[in-house]
Amino acid sequence: MNTYKSVTEFFNTETPKDMEYFVDMNLAVSEQIMQYLKEKGWTQKRLAKELGKTESEISKWLSGMHNFTLKSIAKIAAVLDNEIIITPLEAKDKYMQIQYISLGIWANTNTSRPVYDYMEQLGIKFNKKQKELKQAA
Amino acid sequence: MATKVGNVVPEDITLLRVNVLNVNIQPSKDYMDNPIEITGLKTETGSEVALNIKENASRIRLFFAFSAVGESEKELGLEAKIGLEYHFKVKDIEKFVDKEEKMELSLAASLINIAYSTSRGIILEKTQNTYFHGIIIPVVDSTKILPHAQ
Numbered sequence: 001m002n003t004y005k006s007v008t009e010f011f012n013t014e015t016p017k018d019m020e021y022f023v024d025m026n027l028a029v030s031e032q033i034m035q036y037l038k039e040k041g042w043t044q045k046r047l048a049k050e051l052g053k054t055e056s057e058i059s060k061w062l063s064g065m066h067n068f069t070l071k072s073i074a075k076i077a078a079v080l081d082n083e084i085i086i087t088p089l090e091a092k093d094k095y096m097q098i099q100y101i102s103l104g105i106w107a108n109t110n111t112s113r114p115v116y117d118y119m120e121q122l123g124i125k126f127n128k129k130q131k132e133l134k135q136a137a
Numbered sequence: 138m139a140t141k142v143g144n145v146v147p148e149d150i151t152l153l154r155v156n157v158l159n160v161n162i163q164p165s166k167d168y169m170d171n172p173i174e175i176t177g178l179k180t181e182t183g184s185e186v187a188l189n190i191k192e193n194a195s196r197i198r199l200f201f202a203f204s205a206v207g208e209s210e211k212e213l214g215l216e217a218k219i220g221l222e223y224h225f226k227v228k229d230i231e232k233f234v235d236k237e238e239k240m241e242l243s244l245a246a247s248l249i250n251i252a253y254s255t256s257r258g259i260i261l262e263k264t265q266n267t268y269f270h271g272i273i274i275p276v277v278d279s280t281k282i283l284p285h286a287q
Contacts, residue, residue, distance in 0.1 A: 100187035104284025107183035114202040115181035
């Protein structure tokens, strides 16, 4: 443990970068687990039961100060049936795979039709009603 | 406690990613040979709203077509077309979508507002050092550029 000669020295001492990451990651993991518990309507007691742990152990785990191992995170992910850690690379891949349903297209029709033509050129498909408006433009 | 705007909690919206789909600035040969001063802009806007309820995700695409005008609203042969795409995460997005998969106006307008305002900065930057000398898109009523308006 570090000892400081003065309060000023304490405040001027920079927290090591790895410690910052450690605290951030621990908090993020705890928050993610809490979020899943909320979504599932589970209590910490239920999670403890599913993991075969005591409630006080789980409470300590979720305090944000527990040093999670990948093994314990994997166990929690398995009982919650949800990913807890996702790397930036995985997040990017996951995001790129999202399939969307188009809810609607709009374009102003007050003047000519360059924006319509431009949207079609970029592959935006107009429905029948929108095509009628396009023709009218 | 977070403040609600309509039924929307702004903190529940995260703008994940912005993609520039296309930027096309086209001066005609005549305009390049004789770049007359621009006095105004004709602006057309298009939008597409898309959704993935399972992923709590929404995608907004905005399309802009600009045509520079001079004295007496005469088109100068200088045009720009810009397409931008925004990906959002929205907490509990299903609360804002009805059975006919129509998004509640309050959320759609909030997302369009964020996308449109962000577009202003991108378009200004993309059109700097062009014949347009930086386009600043006007402030609009976001509900008027939504598919709901049609």
